[in-house]
Amino acid sequence: MTAGVIVRQRFGRVRAALTVLLAAGALAGGGAAGGGSAAVSADVLRTGRAAPAASGVTYTQFSMAVARGIARGHLLTVDLARPDVSVDLLYAGAVGARKAVSEMAGTQDAVAGVNGDFFNITEGQHPGVEPTGASSGPAIAAGRPLKSAVPDGQRFGPALPPGTTAEDVLAVGPDRRARLDRLSLRGSVATPDGRLPLRGLNLYALPVDGIGAYTPEWGTTSRVRATCGTDTDRAAPCSKDTTEVTVRGGRVEKIADVPGRGGVPEGSTVLVGREEGARQLRKLSVGERVRVTDRLVGQRPGPARFAVGGFPVLRDGAPLPGLDTVASAVRTAAGVGGDGRVLYLLALDGKKGNAGLTIGELAGLMTRIGARDAVNLDGGGSSTLVLREPGSGAATVRNHPSGGAERPVPNGIGVFAQRL
Secondary structure (H helix, E strand, O other), rough: OOEOOOEEEEEEEEEEOOOOOOOOOOOOHHHHOOOOOEEEOOOEEEEEEEEEOOOOEHHHHHEEOOEEEEEEEEEEEOOOOOOOEEEEEOOOOOOOOOOOOHHHHHHOOOOOEEEEEOOOOOOOOOOOOOOOEEEOOEEEEOOOEEOOOOOOOHHOOOOOOOOOOOEEEEOOOOOOOOOEEEEEEEEEEOOEEEEEEEEEEEOOOOOOOOOEOHHHOOOOOOHHHHHEEOOOOOOOOEEOEEEEEEEOOOOEEEEOOOOOOOOOOOOOOEEEEEOHHHHHHOOOOOOOOEEEEEEOOOOOOOOEEEEEOOOOEEOOOOOOHHHHHHOOOOOEEEEHHHHHEEEEEEOOOOOOOOOOOOOOHHHHHHHHHOOOOOEOOOOOHHOOOEEEEEOOOEEEEEOOOOOOOOOOOOEEEEEOOOOO
């Protein structure tokens, strides 16, 4: 059983006192069974005095002792119960584009934010193929679906815990409550010969035999990467059996043998098929009518107004079984408390000499700060937390990214509130 004082946070207010936690066992949930946390003789969580950052948003720095040294981090506590506070997706204006979190926050006038999902940063496995910069999981901005999830075997980042998938997200519903959800694509391509299943929306990796749709939200990035790898092997060769069909105004405008690049005009959709999907698309002719439909469907009531991909590490106050307890790294996480009315955004400091956390330790930390549910987001050189100082016109980086400077990323979680 854990002895000490737990940091309590309610509706965006952190108890403004130096707090010390002494735990006799594991970090995660006081040693909850299956938590996957590494045993330590004692862990110490120290939080500095909370500073109001904006209406309903509080910023705190903290440090925690682990066996490897001291892990230091930065925490935003967001009160979603306030009508003037909201969160939404930060993104670079296109799925296949990247920008620094501070730049995206400035462009979208967010008061704070953290980086988001894992993404297609490099293509060393497929020489000559352009990396897309696109994220792995689903994404929704202002109620508009931007993309669906790649196959589990094609995602980037640490191995998924048992029972989770690339479709898992942190989301906010129409009730303005944050939640964990799972978003699946439901869509079709209606042709004169019948309906074809749509297997992807703005993806860097299509399922084998699948057809994917690319809209103006994709951007100008090459679509070749979408036909590389398989559902279980990201490094598998690119498919040699591909077709690309451009649909404009509801009719086939152009058919090509290989995926192209360049922006998709408004009112147009580009369909990319591989293997059986390619063979089905080759049956189309220029001028034929085609209707493409797509939507992201969650498991929770009400459509998501915002969503970003990330894999769950905490559900109902308990760490998930099978979390990694070996590999430590700089990490970013998002947690939900207060029956969905409190959102915790956390990023570790990557400055040299600071310790990282394992996934198991991260889950334990999220329970300590008050989260009942939490997801792990992209970490390492991507981990970034930005904040706009009261009276300042720009969002500045509060942690030290491990690469020495901000890394351009595809998306993040933006906090929007009345400035102080």
